[in-house]
Amino acid sequence: MSIEPLAVPVDTWDLFTPSDENDRFESCRACGRSIKKDTPQYVIEREFTRTEPGAPAELAYEFTICESCLADQDASYSPDSQEHIAQFYSDVIDLNVRAEQLLADTSSDEIPNIDAWVERCAVTGMSVEDATRFRVMAYAVGEWLLLAGMPVVMTETALERLESGLSDTTKERARTFATDALHLPPDQYVITPAV
Ligand SMILES: [Zn+2]
Numbered sequence: 001m002s003i004e005p006l007a008v009p010v011d012t013w014d015l016f017t018p019s020d021e022n023d024r025f026e027s028c029r030a031c032g033r034s035i036k037k038d039t040p041q042y043v044i045e046r047e048f049t050r051t052e053p054g055a056p057a058e059l060a061y062e063f064t065i066c067e068s069c070l071a072d073q074d075a076s077y078s079p080d081s082q083e084h085i086a087q088f089y090s091d092v093i094d095l096n097v098r099a100e101q102l103l104a105d106t107s108s109d110e111i112p113n114i115d116a117w118v119e120r121c122a123v124t125g126m127s128v129e130d131a132t133r134f135r136v137m138a139y140a141v142g143e144w145l146l147l148a149g150m151p152v153v154m155t156e157t158a159l160e161r162l163e164s165g166l167s168d169t170t171k172e173r174a175r176t177f178a179t180d181a182l183h184l185p186p187d188q189y190v191i192t193p194a195v
Pocket of ligand 1: 033067
C-alpha cells in the first residue's frame, strides 16, 4: 500500500480489545506465536450480532491471526477464489481509495476519530447500529493499530457477497480452517485480505 498508515494504540477503542481477561490477543490463534513479539503484522477480527437493529451488539467470535498464517490460508484457496477475493478488496472495497479519503482530514499528531472507519459498512454504507450481523477487521503491529484502508466493517449483505464468489473447495477449506485452527463457531469463513 502506497499510503502511509497512522498508528494508534490498539487498546484505544473497545472495538479492538479482547472481550475478557484471557489475553486472547496475545498470540496468533492458528500457530500460537506471540503477535506482540514474533510476528511483524497481524489481523484482529471480531464479529457481532444483534437481535434487532439498535439492540446491543453481542460478540459472536473474535481472534487474532498473524500475517504468515493468513497468507498461507489465502494461498490454499482455489485460483478463481483467490482472484475473487483480490478483486473484492480492490474493486468492491477499494482499500487504497478508502485510505486516501479517511486519512485526508487527519493529521498524524492527533488521535483520529476511529468512528469514521467503523460506523458504516464499507460496501453497502449501512449503519453498524442497524446491522444484525457485522464483522470488524483491523491490521495491527505490536501494540499499534494501523489506520489506512483498514479497519473495515462489513455487514451481512457484504459478507454474503464476498462469500458467494468462493468455489466449493475454497468454502470447505475456509470452513475447516475456521473450526479446526481458529476454533470458531460452525459455518464461518475466514476471508480476510492478505497484507
Ligand atoms: Zn500464525
